[in-house]
Amino acid sequence: MQDRKNTIAGWALFSGIVALGLGTLSAHYFLADKSERPEKMGYEIEGVVSSEGGAAAAEEGIEARLAKGDPAKGEAVFKKCQSCHTVDQGGANGIGPNLFATVGEAIAQGKGGFAFSDDLKAKGGKWDFATLDTWLKNPKAFAAGTKMTFAGLPDGQDRANVILFLNSKGSNLPLPAVPAAPAGGAAAAAPAGIDALLASADVAKGEQSFKKCQSCHTINAGGANGIGPNLNGIAGDKVAEGRGGFAFSDDLKAKGGTWDAAALDAWLKNPKAVAAGTKMTFAGIADDKERANVIAYLNSQGGKLTLPAAAPAAK
The missing domain is CATH 1.10.760.10 (Cytochrome c-like domain)
Structure with missing residues (x-):
């Protein structure tokens, strides 16, 4: 009886050793003894820059992006906003305010008495092109207490296109001039006026x-x-x-x-x-x-x- 128990224990120990060995072998096979992560991750996370890639290239100024923008593309991007906003003249407020003639308008005022957050009301100023660009990039960074839950548009040209579309809806302000390129040939000269x-x-x-x-x-x-x-x-x-x-x-x-x-x-x-x-x-x-x-x-x-x-x- 005792011999049988010893035999069972021996086989159990042997099985454990085999399992451990197979696990180690499979790790060496699939990982190839490398601690580095894969050259290309399986899923790219929007807005996150990989350590290998370094920092993203500097974004063009809003003036340059507006100059080459397309309001029709902005209208397509604006469809993300239509669950909360109307944009036509006389449109009703919803979860967010109606956005007709917003470009150039005072921040967090009017809009049929829409209840703006205190943080946004405290900003003051106007929705000029640069301010709208900052807001659309990250509303929470602009006014931490905003009621707007939209995370923002990370792509600078998307933001410029949306601003052009908004400008076409009742504002129609002249676009800002593109600043002259720095001396030394670092960039092409700004177009002549x-x-x-x-x-x-x-x-x-x-x-x-x-x-x-x-x-x-x-x-x-x-x-x-x-x-x-x-x-x-x-x-x-x-x-x-x-x-x-x-x-x-x-x-x-x-x-x-x-x-x-x-x-x-x-x-x-x-x-x-x-x-x-x-x-x-x-x-x-x-x-x-x-x-x-x-x-x-x-x-x-x-x-x-x-x-x-x-x-x-x-x-």
């Missing part, structure tokens, strides 16, 4: 570029409206007024002001960024110099603008 470009604009080249527009617009004095309005005398004229009673979009009529050089330049660059609801389907002219040429041509056709003179040649 419209006045500098107009000083050397070529009316004949502008007329050639305008041929893209002739399927929708006439430009001769007394010309008929078509898909778009007749454009004779448009330079310096009031935005979305007159033009033989042409039916302009509500978004464009809400802009107000006149078609000065800066307004025409912004419109020709991206009509949807100026007035999201415009009926004009033309995507815009990306080249700065080409836009200046077109503006010079438009002004030559009954326009009222005084364009800057070309600088005298160096002697």
